Amino acid sequence: MSSWDGATATALLRALAGLNPVAGGQITEGGRGSRTPAERAWRARACAWLPRRPVPVRSQARxxxxxxxxxxxxxxxxxxxxxxxxxxxxxxxxxxxxxxxxxxx
Incomplete structure (x- = not known):
């Protein structure tokens, strides 16, 4: 994975989490695929996606x-x-x- 750029790694992780559809091949997690909307929806609920982005300095969120x-x-x-x-x-x-x-x- 060291030769991948950040965009490639992000796309793969998003596909694993069910946030991006898979164009070819198959990702299986917990015995479930990733091709149908129902399978991607299950994966999106079962996997957490924590994007790494800073919180805006002026954010009032606590x-x-x-x-x-x-x-x-x-x-x-x-x-x-x-x-x-x-x-x-x-x-x-x-x-x-x-x-x-x-x-x-």
């Missing part, structure tokens, strides 16, 4: 906002506590490290 947007806010708060980021909920996202933001997501 760590608590990330947890509140979860489909299961109570479970997200519990997981944040286990991952050691629950203490960050009052801080702005732009003040967090990339690792802290990833653990929040």
């Amino acid at each position: 760590a608590a906002d990330v947890l509140a947007r979860s489909a299961h806010p109570a479970a997200a708060a519990f997981a944040a506590d286990l991952l050691g980021v629950a203490r960050l909920t009052g801080r702005s996202l732009h003040s967090l490290t990339p690792g802290e933001i990833q653990r929040l997501h």
